[in-house]
Amino acid sequence: MKIGISGASGKLGATIIAELSARTGHHQLVAISRSPEKLGKGMENRKGDYDQPDTLRDAYAGLDRLVLIPSADLRPGVRGAQLKTAIDVAVGAGVQHIFLLSAAGTREASTPAIGETYWTGEQHLIRVAPRWTILRMNYYSQSMIDEIMMSLVQGVLAGIGEDCVAYVSRNDVAAATAGAVAGEGHAGAIYNLTGPEALTGRDVAAIASDTLGKAIVFSSITEEQLRSGLSHAGLPDVVADAIVDIKKTFVEGHFDVLTHDVERLSGRAPAFFRDVLTATKS
Numbered sequence: 001m002k003i004g005i006s007g008a009s010g011k012l013g014a015t016i017i018a019e020l021s022a023r024t025g026h027h028q029l030v031a032i033s034r035s036p037e038k039l040g041k042g043m044e045n046r047k048g049d050y051d052q053p054d055t056l057r058d059a060y061a062g063l064d065r066l067v068l069i070p071s072a073d074l075r076p077g078v079r080g081a082q083l084k085t086a087i088d089v090a091v092g093a094g095v096q097h098i099f100l101l102s103a104a105g106t107r108e109a110s111t112p113a114i115g116e117t118y119w120t121g122e123q124h125l126i127r128v129a130p131r132w133t134i135l136r137m138n139y140y141s142q143s144m145i146d147e148i149m150m151s152l153v154q155g156v157l158a159g160i161g162e163d164c165v166a167y168v169s170r171n172d173v174a175a176a177t178a179g180a181v182a183g184e185g186h187a188g189a190i191y192n193l194t195g196p197e198a199l200t201g202r203d204v205a206a207i208a209s210d211t212l213g214k215a216i217v218f219s220s221i222t223e224e225q226l227r228s229g230l231s232h233a234g235l236p237d238v239v240a241d242a243i244v245d246i247k248k249t250f251v252e253g254h255f256d257v258l259t260h261d262v263e264r265l266s267g268r269a270p271a272f273f274r275d276v277l278t279a280t281k282s
């Protein structure tokens with residue numbers, strides 16, 4: 001079986017490839033990137049750019065299965081359109097089963113909401129792919145850790161209300177994806193890849209204080225205060241808007257979903273947030 005992995009140069013794509021390579025099985029891996037020359041040796045590397053459909057036709061030729069990772073382009077409307085193009089080209093190229101990395105809490109949404117990407121991608125996939133599997137990622141532990149590190153100077157972790165999130169390690173998302181892609185019986189399934197517990201903003205601040213030995217508290221501020229703080233920190237508007245949007249979905253409970261899907265698919269228990277933070281610190 002020939003398996004293509006998009007976003008192969010990225011953190012998630014590279015970890016999925018490492019997880020697939022570690023599994024026994026008669027599969028050949030094809031790493032797909034806009035810059036295949038930058039990918040490692042040891043497997044077939046192909047050029048594929050979501051913005052250049054011709055490159056995707058060559059990239060997806062002869063694949064049995066394809067892992068589609070959305071790009072990290074946060075401009076409203078871009079990623080949904082990219083995913084539709086990639087799905088259409090993959091179906092046209094005869095790919096039998098497409099695995100889409102999506103986000104927890106996906107529901108009907110339109111631009112400029114960040115969730116539009118995942119809604120558009122999921123709906124199009126379900127409509128046109130011969131076989132599909134959707135892997136909805138919870139929020140990465142690593143992304144929250146980045147935020148904690150930026151908050152250490154002021155000692156304040158900001159949210160825009162009470163939230164609850166089942167933070168998942170990116171490595172566990174990769175392991176679960178590899179388990180599904182290399183396995184059978186996952187067609188038509190929507191999985192929720194979560195960590196082992198859901199944490200509030202206060203829980204996260206307490207774990208960070210304890211683990212890092214520095215006082216940090218959770219504080220609820222308004223959307224305007226958060227956006228203005230992010231702009232003052234030098235983040236471009238498109239990134240600040242995306243962060244505010246994500247925080248809104250936190251408060252609305254989109255990431256307050258706990259499942260055993262990571263363990264079912266990967267064969268191992270997902271890491272606790274505290275342990276990912278401890279490992280990052282050391």
Ligand SMILES: NC(=O)c1ccc[n+]([C@@H]2O[C@H](COP(=O)([O-])OP(=O)(O)OC[C@H]3O[C@@H](n4cnc5c(N)ncnc54)[C@H](OP(=O)(O)O)[C@@H]3O)[C@@H](O)[C@H]2O)c1
Nearest residue numbers: 007009010011012033034049050070071072137138139140
């Ligand atoms: N759930 C969460 O908490 C969370 C947090 C962060 C990110 N994410 C999402 O998770 C996904 C993967 O994240 P990551 O950490 O692996 O991101 P990353 O390291 O930035 O990788 C993004 C990948 O997208 C590829 N890419 C960008 N533009 C592309 C294009 N036009 N055509 C084809 N490929 C393109 C890049 O590949 P090349 O440059 O090699 O082409 C790169 O490999 C992204 O969708 C990201 O938005 C989720």
